[in-house]
Amino acid sequence: MLSESPIHIRTTHLDSKLQKRLLWFLQQPGCNWVLSRCGEEELSVLTISRRGVYLTNGTERLAFHPSMAIIRLMNLLQGGSDRFLDATQLKPGDSLIDATLGLGTDALIGAWAVGEQGEVLALEKSPILAAMVQDGLYHFPETIPRCNNQAKQDTWNALVQASKRIKIRCGEHGAYLSYIPTNSVDVVYFDPMFRKTHKKSDSIQPLHKWSDHCPLNHTSISEACRIARRRVVLKERKNSSEFQRLGFEILYGGQYSSVDYGVILV
Numbered sequence: 001m002l003s004e005s006p007i008h009i010r011t012t013h014l015d016s017k018l019q020k021r022l023l024w025f026l027q028q029p030g031c032n033w034v035l036s037r038c039g040e041e042e043l044s045v046l047t048i049s050r051r052g053v054y055l056t057n058g059t060e061r062l063a064f065h066p067s068m069a070i071i072r073l074m075n076l077l078q079g080g081s082d083r084f085l086d087a088t089q090l091k092p093g094d095s096l097i098d099a100t101l102g103l104g105t106d107a108l109i110g111a112w113a114v115g116e117q118g119e120v121l122a123l124e125k126s127p128i129l130a131a132m133v134q135d136g137l138y139h140f141p142e143t144i145p146r147c148n149n150q151a152k153q154d155t156w157n158a159l160v161q162a163s164k165r166i167k168i169r170c171g172e173h174g175a176y177l178s179y180i181p182t183n184s185v186d187v188v189y190f191d192p193m194f195r196k197t198h199k200k201s202d203s204i205q206p207l208h209k210w211s212d213h214c215p216l217n218h219t220s221i222s223e224a225c226r227i228a229r230r231r232v233v234l235k236e237r238k239n240s241s242e243f244q245r246l247g248f249e250i251l252y253g254g255q256y257s258s259v260d261y262g263v264i265l266v
């Protein structure tokens with residue numbers, strides 16, 4: 001269940017830039033904001049600082065950062081493969097709905113793969129996550145580090161361009177998909193919170209507190225099959241019974257990985 005408890009929000013300085021960013025967050029729907037002067041220890045606190053935006057709760061900390069997407073894109077640009085792209089088979093000009101945005105890593109890689117003519121719509125049920133990623137993508141160009149390495153610089157630039165193609169909408173994907181016309185997008189992708197997680201090894205552990213954990217339902221999958229022209233893809237824990245329950249065929253690969261991808265060809 002998504003937490004509806006208040007989120008304290010504060011800026012570290014009084015600059016007009018940070019105040020503008022604070023106002024933008026206050027206008028985002030669905031968050032139960034409380035203006036705060038200092039970060040109270042046991043509460044969820046969104047801090048807007050000159051170095052970025054981060055959400056904390058006691059010792060837990062969450063921030064949007066494209067570092068994983070950079071690593072994946074560097075690998076792709078050096079001729080490597082990416083299991084998400086192998087599963088989705090995205091190509092330039094395609095349209096993708098990422099029905100579970102999370103921290104936006106897959107959406108960024110998808111947006112790179114579909115290129116300038118393509119489009120990505122990303123849905124996220126958690127209002128705070130949707131707002132943080134939206135803010136992070138908007139301020140992405142400011143976060144690019146100075147790289148001496150040209151290949152790395154090109155990767156950052158390519159990802160910044162890709163980030164501009166992502167449209168984020170906050171809402172429950174089942175409801176959202178039901179308004180989308182039949183056969184109108186190429187690929188619909190689901191990467192829900194896993195039914196069972198390996199606590200220690202789970203790299204998205206910080207997401208847990210602020211994300212939605214409900215299992216995927218058949219209605220969302222049939223809506224996805226209705227609107228997709230080519231395929232619906234599911235990422236889940238290896239050997240998850242979710243693939244069978246929801247009618248996905250598991251793709252081979254990732255022998256040493258803890259996740260699998262499943263596909264429904266439509």
Ligand SMILES: C[S@@+](CC[C@H](N)C(=O)[O-])C[C@H]1O[C@@H](n2cnc3c(N)ncnc32)[C@H](O)[C@@H]1O
Nearest residue numbers: 100102103104105106124125172173191211212
């Ligand atoms: C595992 S994360 C996705 C990670 C993402 N693929 C990435 O690359 O960062 C799953 C996300 O889906 C969201 N979610 C779960 N159920 C949802 C639903 N019914 N509608 C929209 N978003 C949902 C969760 O809140 C969570 O942020």
